[in-house]
Amino acid sequence: MDRAIVVGLDMGLYNMEASLNELSSLADAVNIKVVDKVTQKAELPNGRFYIGKGKVDELKTAISVLDIDLVIFDDVLSPAHIRNLEKELDVQIIDRSFLILQIFSERAKTKEAVLEVSLAQQRYMLPRLIGMSESLSRQGGGSFNAKGAGETKLELDRRRILQNITKLERELEKIQQEKDTSRKRRAVDETPVVSLVGYTNVGKSATLNSLIEVASNPIKKDVFEKNMLFATLETHTRRIKQQKKPQFILSDTVGFVSRLPHELVRSFESTLSEVVHSDLILHIMDGSTNQKTVQEETTLDVLKSLKAEMIPRLRVYTKKDLMIGDLLSHDADCVISNKTKENIDKLFELIYLRLFGEETIIDLKVPYKDNGIISSLEENTTILEKNYDDVYAYYRVKLHEKQIKDYKQFL
Incomplete structure (x- = not known):
C-alpha cells in the first residue's frame, strides 16, 4: 500500500x-x-x-x-x-x-x-x-x-491523444443517440422520469433499492450498494409500478464530490443526460452528516452546469435511523431510512403528487367494447364502486389529476 x-x-x-x-x-x-x-x-x-x-x-x-x-x-x-x-x-x-x-x-x-x-x-x-x-x-x-x-x-x-479524444467522442455520441431514441419511445407513452442525484455515498443506490422493494417486494436487492465513495458509476434505470398507480421511470446516477474535475463532468455528459431530461429530481442527502450544506451546494453546482437546475426537485434526507431527534429535518421534503424503510411510503406519495397531481374522485361510464380502458382502470386506479347495465360499466375511481385526461371522454 x-x-x-x-x-x-x-x-x-x-x-x-x-x-x-x-x-x-x-x-x-x-x-x-x-x-x-x-x-x-x-x-x-x-x-x-x-x-x-x-x-x-x-x-x-x-x-x-x-x-x-x-x-x-x-x-x-x-x-x-x-x-x-x-x-x-x-x-x-x-x-x-x-x-x-x-x-x-x-x-x-x-x-x-x-x-x-x-x-x-x-x-x-x-x-x-x-x-x-x-x-x-x-x-x-x-x-x-x-x-x-x-x-x-x-x-x-x-x-x-487528440485523435483518441475525437474517436472517444464519436463512440459516446453513438451511445447518446441510442439513449435519445429510447427516450423518445418513453415520451410517446408519456412515462415520466425521476432521477436520483446527490453527493457520492449518501445513499442514492440504497434509496433506489428501497423504492423498488416497497413497490414490488423483490427478494433480492436490485442495484449494487456499498458504503464507499463512487460505488457505482453507471446509470441504473428501473420502471416503477405500484399497485393501482401509474408507472414512472426511476434513474440512479453517478455521485458527485466537491470540485469534481471539469474533464469528468464534460466526459460524463452521456451518463448524466438522463438528469437533464427528468420530470422530477430526487436530491438525496445524508441526513446524519454535518456536511449537508457543502454536499447540497456541490450537487446544485453540477445541476447548474448541466442546465438542469430548474427541474422540479424533492430534497430527501437519508439515514434517519442515524439522526438525532430529526435535527434539521425541517429542511427536507422527506426524511427516510433505507435500513428500516421508514417514510419510504411517504416519499412515494410525494413523488406521485409532483408527477401526477393531487388525488381526486371521478365517475366514468365506459362501453364494454372499450376493454382496454377497463383494464387500465383496474390496473392504474383505485376503484371505489362499479355497476353494470347491458351496454356500460359505471365506475367511481380515485386517481391523480393528470390521469383524468386518459379517461376524459368517459366522464
Missing part, C-alpha cells in the same frame, strides 16, 4: 479540514494510506510550487521521516507545479482531479463508463504531457505508481 501526505492550500474558499478528510477518503478508495495532512494559509498559490518554499522544505523532511511514496494536493495543479514539486521532493505528485480519475478508472465496468473515463483521462493529460511525464513513469515501488491512470499514454504524442 502506498503511503501519502495530503496537502491543502487554505485560501478561505471552503472548509479545509473537511476537504482534506474527504481527500483522504478518496485516497483510501484506491488503497493509498494517508499518514499525514499538511495545510498552509495563503491568499494566492505560489507561482513555482503552489505552496511556499518553506512548506516545501517541511514536506521534504516529512517525506523522509514517514517513508512517503506520493504527495496528493487538494486542488488542480498546473504542469509547472507538478514538475517543480517532483524535482524538489523526489516523489510522485498528484492532484485531486488525478486521484478522482484514478478511482473512476478502477470502478468503470460498462462500455459507456469505460469510454467516459478514458475520455476524461485524455482531456486531463493533454495539457500536462510534459509536466506529468516523470510522475507517470516513476516506479516508486507502490501499487498505485505501478498502475497509475494514464501510464500507457506516456507513449502517445499530442496528436495521438
Whole structure:
C-alpha cells in the first residue's frame, strides 16, 4: 500500500479540514494510506510550487521521516507545479482531479463508463504531457505508481491523444443517440422520469433499492450498494409500478464530490443526460452528516452546469435511523431510512403528487367494447364502486389529476 501526505492550500474558499478528510477518503478508495495532512494559509498559490518554499522544505523532511511514496494536493495543479514539486521532493505528485480519475478508472465496468473515463483521462493529460511525464513513469515501488491512470499514454504524442479524444467522442455520441431514441419511445407513452442525484455515498443506490422493494417486494436487492465513495458509476434505470398507480421511470446516477474535475463532468455528459431530461429530481442527502450544506451546494453546482437546475426537485434526507431527534429535518421534503424503510411510503406519495397531481374522485361510464380502458382502470386506479347495465360499466375511481385526461371522454 502506498503511503501519502495530503496537502491543502487554505485560501478561505471552503472548509479545509473537511476537504482534506474527504481527500483522504478518496485516497483510501484506491488503497493509498494517508499518514499525514499538511495545510498552509495563503491568499494566492505560489507561482513555482503552489505552496511556499518553506512548506516545501517541511514536506521534504516529512517525506523522509514517514517513508512517503506520493504527495496528493487538494486542488488542480498546473504542469509547472507538478514538475517543480517532483524535482524538489523526489516523489510522485498528484492532484485531486488525478486521484478522482484514478478511482473512476478502477470502478468503470460498462462500455459507456469505460469510454467516459478514458475520455476524461485524455482531456486531463493533454495539457500536462510534459509536466506529468516523470510522475507517470516513476516506479516508486507502490501499487498505485505501478498502475497509475494514464501510464500507457506516456507513449502517445499530442496528436495521438487528440485523435483518441475525437474517436472517444464519436463512440459516446453513438451511445447518446441510442439513449435519445429510447427516450423518445418513453415520451410517446408519456412515462415520466425521476432521477436520483446527490453527493457520492449518501445513499442514492440504497434509496433506489428501497423504492423498488416497497413497490414490488423483490427478494433480492436490485442495484449494487456499498458504503464507499463512487460505488457505482453507471446509470441504473428501473420502471416503477405500484399497485393501482401509474408507472414512472426511476434513474440512479453517478455521485458527485466537491470540485469534481471539469474533464469528468464534460466526459460524463452521456451518463448524466438522463438528469437533464427528468420530470422530477430526487436530491438525496445524508441526513446524519454535518456536511449537508457543502454536499447540497456541490450537487446544485453540477445541476447548474448541466442546465438542469430548474427541474422540479424533492430534497430527501437519508439515514434517519442515524439522526438525532430529526435535527434539521425541517429542511427536507422527506426524511427516510433505507435500513428500516421508514417514510419510504411517504416519499412515494410525494413523488406521485409532483408527477401526477393531487388525488381526486371521478365517475366514468365506459362501453364494454372499450376493454382496454377497463383494464387500465383496474390496473392504474383505485376503484371505489362499479355497476353494470347491458351496454356500460359505471365506475367511481380515485386517481391523480393528470390521469383524468386518459379517461376524459368517459366522464
